[in-house]
Amino acid sequence: MAEKKTPFVQFVEVQKTYDGEILVVKDLNLDIQAGEFVTMLGPSGSGKTTCLMMLAGFETPTEGTIMLGGRELNHVPPHKRGIGMVFQNYALFPHMTVAENLAFPLQVRKLSKADTEAKVQRALDMVELGAFGGRRPGQLSGGQQQRVALARALVFEPDLVLMDEPLGALDKNLREQMQYEIKHIHEQLGMTVVYVTHDQSEALTMSDRIAVFNDGKIQQLATPPDLYERPDNAFVAEFIGENNRLRGTVKEVNGTSCTVDVDGHIIQALSVNHNGTGSQTTLSLRPERVALDPAPGSMPNVFDAKVEELIYLGDHIRTRVSTCGDDEFIVKVPNSHAHASLSRGQKVQVGWALDDCRALDA
Amino acid sequence: MAHAVEEAGPARPLTMADGTPLKVALARATRRSKIRAFLLVAPLLLFILVTFIFPIVDMLMRSVDNPEVNEAIPQTVAELENWDGEGLPQDAVFAAFIQEMGDRSEGQRRNIGRMGARLNYEDGGFRSLINKSQRAAAKIQDDPMQFALVGFDERWEDKATWPTLDALAETPEFAEVLPETAALLRKWETGNSPFAEKTPKPETYPTLLTELESAQADGSLDRLLPLVQAENEELAALLEKTATGAGEIRENPLRFALVGVDPDWGKPRTWTIIKQVSSPITFSYYLNAVDRTYDIEGNIVMQPEWKQIYVQLFMKTIYVSIGVTVACLILAYPISYLLATLPPSKGNLLLILVLLPFWTSLLVRTTSWIVLLQTQGVINDTLVFLGILSDDNRIEMIYNMTGTIIAMTHILLPFMVLPMYSVMKTISPSYMRAARSLGANPLIAFVRVYMPQTVPGIGAGSILVFILAIGYYITPALVGGQDGQLISNFIAYHMQKSLNWGLAAALGTILLAGVLVMYWLYDRLVGIDNMKLG
Ligand SMILES: Nc1ncnc2c1ncn2[C@@H]1O[C@H](COP(=O)(O)OP(=O)(O)O)[C@@H](O)[C@H]1O
Ligand SMILES: [Mg+2]
Numbered sequence: 001m002a003e004k005k006t007p008f009v010q011f012v013e014v015q016k017t018y019d020g021e022i023l024v025v026k027d028l029n030l031d032i033q034a035g036e037f038v039t040m041l042g043p044s045g046s047g048k049t050t051c052l053m054m055l056a057g058f059e060t061p062t063e064g065t066i067m068l069g070g071r072e073l074n075h076v077p078p079h080k081r082g083i084g085m086v087f088q089n090y091a092l093f094p095h096m097t098v099a100e101n102l103a104f105p106l107q108v109r110k111l112s113k114a115d116t117e118a119k120v121q122r123a124l125d126m127v128e129l130g131a132f133g134g135r136r137p138g139q140l141s142g143g144q145q146q147r148v149a150l151a152r153a154l155v156f157e158p159d160l161v162l163m164d165e166p167l168g169a170l171d172k173n174l175r176e177q178m179q180y181e182i183k184h185i186h187e188q189l190g191m192t193v194v195y196v197t198h199d200q201s202e203a204l205t206m207s208d209r210i211a212v213f214n215d216g217k218i219q220q221l222a223t224p225p226d227l228y229e230r231p232d233n234a235f236v237a238e239f240i241g242e243n244n245r246l247r248g249t250v251k252e253v254n255g256t257s258c259t260v261d262v263d264g265h266i267i268q269a270l271s272v273n274h275n276g277t278g279s280q281t282t283l284s285l286r287p288e289r290v291a292l293d294p295a296p297g298s299m300p301n302v303f304d305a306k307v308e309e310l311i312y313l314g315d316h317i318r319t320r321v322s323t324c325g326d327d328e329f330i331v332k333v334p335n336s337h338a339h340a341s342l343s344r345g346q347k348v349q350v351g352w353a354l355d356d357c358r359a360l361d362a
Numbered sequence: 363m364a365h366a367v368e369e370a371g372p373a374r375p376l377t378m379a380d381g382t383p384l385k386v387a388l389a390r391a392t393r394r395s396k397i398r399a400f401l402l403v404a405p406l407l408l409f410i411l412v413t414f415i416f417p418i419v420d421m422l423m424r425s426v427d428n429p430e431v432n433e434a435i436p437q438t439v440a441e442l443e444n445w446d447g448e449g450l451p452q453d454a455v456f457a458a459f460i461q462e463m464g465d466r467s468e469g470q471r472r473n474i475g476r477m478g479a480r481l482n483y484e485d486g487g488f489r490s491l492i493n494k495s496q497r498a499a500a501k502i503q504d505d506p507m508q509f510a511l512v513g514f515d516e517r518w519e520d521k522a523t524w525p526t527l528d529a530l531a532e533t534p535e536f537a538e539v540l541p542e543t544a545a546l547l548r549k550w551e552t553g554n555s556p557f558a559e560k561t562p563k564p565e566t567y568p569t570l571l572t573e574l575e576s577a578q579a580d581g582s583l584d585r586l587l588p589l590v591q592a593e594n595e596e597l598a599a600l601l602e603k604t605a606t607g608a609g610e611i612r613e614n615p616l617r618f619a620l621v622g623v624d625p626d627w628g629k630p631r632t633w634t635i636i637k638q639v640s641s642p643i644t645f646s647y648y649l650n651a652v653d654r655t656y657d658i659e660g661n662i663v664m665q666p667e668w669k670q671i672y673v674q675l676f677m678k679t680i681y682v683s684i685g686v687t688v689a690c691l692i693l694a695y696p697i698s699y700l701l702a703t704l705p706p707s708k709g710n711l712l713l714i715l716v717l718l719p720f721w722t723s724l725l726v727r728t729t730s731w732i733v734l735l736q737t738q739g740v741i742n743d744t745l746v747f748l749g750i751l752s753d754d755n756r757i758e759m760i761y762n763m764t765g766t767i768i769a770m771t772h773i774l775l776p777f778m779v780l781p782m783y784s785v786m787k788t789i790s791p792s793y794m795r796a797a798r799s800l801g802a803n804p805l806i807a808f809v810r811v812y813m814p815q816t817v818p819g820i821g822a823g824s825i826l827v828f829i830l831a832i833g834y835y836i837t838p839a840l841v842g843g844q845d846g847q848l849i850s851n852f853i854a855y856h857m858q859k860s861l862n863w864g865l866a867a868a869l870g871t872i873l874l875a876g877v878l879v880m881y882w883l884y885d886r887l888v889g890i891d892n893m894k895l896g
Pocket of ligand 1: 018019043046047048051
């Protein structure tokens with residue numbers, strides 16, 4: 001039913017090329033609802049920033065249209081789009097104090113002095129930098145600069161905020177902390193956020209929906225659980241989370257399931273994204289869904305395996321085994337009494353359910 | 363107990379394993395590298411010292427140094443100390459002066475020449491006065507009374523005076539009244555003999571004076587005078603006058619002798635000027651450089667109107683420099699912006715075009731402006747050809763201020779472009795984007811976000827161009843004509859032509875001070891740390 005509402009942001013058949021030779025963005029169709037937190041996730045060079053820049057107005061689509069709140073944006077200059085933006089290097093004006101930075105968007109909108117001051121103070125308080133208004137950006141730490149950049153993008157209360165790898169320059173702890181803060185601010189203010197990152201855990205933590213980019217195309221657009229549990233293709237399965245890949249040939253398709261021949265082993269899998277009987281396919285299987293020595297008959301897929309390597313990780317033991325002709329097969333074994341005595345070279349059995357094994361494109 | 367506490371106290375110095383204090387060990391460890399660093403810097407330091415610091419110090423000293431008079435006539439200067447400035451100086455001054463002027467040694471002659479040149483800055487007649495007096499001084503030394511007599515009354519120099527007196531000396535009255543003189547005159551070889559002398563024996567002059575004086579005192583002169591009067595009325599008047607003044611002449615023969623060389627020596631003003639100029643340090647070059655001078659009482663007054671050029675010239679130089687700086691700024695800003703924002707391939711090409719003038723000889727560039735701008739030049743020809751100008755209305759664009767400004771702007775432009783470019787290149791385009799996304803239209807974004815960040819470049823470029831412009835020499839010299847000359851052209855003139863190095867040094871020092879003031883102002887306004895030259 002959410003689909004019925006007109007989307008707040010719409011990319012319609014957008015194409016972009018910089019040099020007239022290579023399409024950096026191909027046939028992009030993307031609808032974003034008001035209030036949504038959508039993340040564009042993908043490897044570097046996949047065209048995420050380009051999409052964001054087209055939305056912000058700093059690049060023009062070579063073809064197609066971008067709509068914002070029902071209005072076609074193609075000929076609206078950036079300063080009239082009313083879109084807040086957080087840049088990767090923050091782009092805080094070095095010659096202005098923090099307060100002046102925040103006041104800038106309000107001043108160009110000709111707000112009264114009193115209003116400006118009040119809003120600036122409120123925005124600073126929101127990012128817990130109330131006392132830092134008089135400082136120059138250069139006198140702040142990276143995390144503080146990041147917050148100022150965030151506050152500046154929000155202070156004029158835009159309906160849409162774009163963030164291009166805003167946490168890329170922060171260290172791990174700070175990054176995680178800021179992820180929650182941004183998330184909370186989003187929940188508080190309810191604006192629409194389009195977020196760009198190449199860090200999948202960041203995307204999973206923060207987003208309502210994630211658009212996985214590769215090679216200028218959206219590979220899959222889904223909620224974080226869907227993306228993890230039900231990847232549409234091998235790229236997404238590989239890019240999000242850890243993943244066992246088994247290459248094989250489709251033998252037979254029965255409705256939603258299929259049988260796949262992997263190196264002579266017949267595996268029952270969910271038929272998701274392959275070209276029918278006889279075609280090549282990649283089976284995708286999450287390591288934590290593989291059981292070690294399952295009870296006989298409890299699973300359709302059970303194979304012999306040999307333990308190659310054990311890595312003790314506290315809550316689980318990361319076990320590399322060779323099975324079905326693949327010696328990079330990872331199993332996450334819970335650290336329980338049942339498997340306390342695993343050792344290298346040991347012969348075991350691995351098994352998994354049909355639903356956890358997805359037959360994807362080759 | 364107390365010992366243990368003391369030892370554990372924080373004041374105990376840290377030591378190395380072998381017991382040397384840590385500080386000493388550190389100093390020892392860094393000394394070698396410090397010495398090495400110094401040795402690496404030393405050649406440059408020496409070079410700068412010799413080629414930059416010493417010349418500047420020398421210039422500062424020259425601008426106040428005033429050795430010429432003191433070196434040439436030290437005794438006279440010492441005697442002048444005792445002169446109260448009223449009337450003429452005491453005779454000792456004249457004596458010392460003639461003594462020192464009469465010294466014909468090589469070094470002394472050179473010193474006196476310099477003194478003449480130095481005094482000439484104060485008053486135009488001095489050089490010839492000194493030259494003339496120098497030639498006379500040696501002769502005065504030999505025969506002071508003769509010159510004193512001539513100085514007292516120049517009729518004593520007339521051709522007829524002495525022969526007439528010689529003739530009279532044969533008379534008994536003369537021999538009675540002025541016996542010694544008569545005797546000496548009789549010994550004088552006149553006529554056409556090979557032993558003929560032009561003037562009487564040197565002893566004749568003092569003898570004549572002594573006898574005249576005593577003859578007048580005892581009244582015997584009154585007996586002689588009618589006789590002389592009958593023979594030559596004028597000679598009688600001269601004898602009477604000389605007899606009256608004889609005492610004075612015998613007392614101050616050198617003064618009369620010197621005044622006889624040139625009446626200027628009889629004017630207190632001449633001596634006042636010499637006394638003023640004799641102090642070993644002078645500010646008169648500086649006064650001169652700001653169109654002022656000392657008057658005869660030693661007060662600072664304006665130069666006569668026709669000599670007032672330097673203040674106006676300084677102002678003109680400053681205006682031109684400001685004008686050139688502003689012109690460079692206006693031209694360089696968009697170019698630098700383009701250079702910094704264009705993709706590197708095109709940007710580099712443009713940069714080469716900007717730098718091209720750097721690789722061309724200054725003279726070639728300046729000459730090409732002459733070709734372009736002169737009245738029969740390319741621009742005027744084109745305008746005339748297009749009918750915009752009539753042939754007899756061609757614009758004067760060179761050999762005047764316009765030419766100077768145009769050529770200087772062109773030549774100094776790269777000095778503005780490069781610092782601005784290097785600053786602009788560091789300004790990330792995301793600032794402009796941020797400003798736009800925050801709602802600023804391109805103009806506001808540029809003025810409020812981009813421009814303030816270019817201030818260090820503007821400052822560096824402007825101060826560079828201004829400092830170069832204020833001391834610019836070659837271009838104004840080539841294309842400036844009469845009114846396009848700047849202060850450095852006059853400094854060069856005084857260095858090379860008038861050889862008034864003191865004035866050149868004073869002008870240069872004022873220029874240097876002006877630049878330092880600019881630098882200080884810039885530091886106060888912008889902060890020197892913000893200056894980015896590259
Ligand atoms: N201004 C530009 N000019 C030319 N090519 C560009 C420009 N910006 C990006 N590209 C190219 O477009 C592709 C996508 O870039 P980008 O959108 O920045 O990717 P991402 O943000 O996902 O890392 C890259 O191959 C990059 O080289
Ligand atoms: Mg990017």
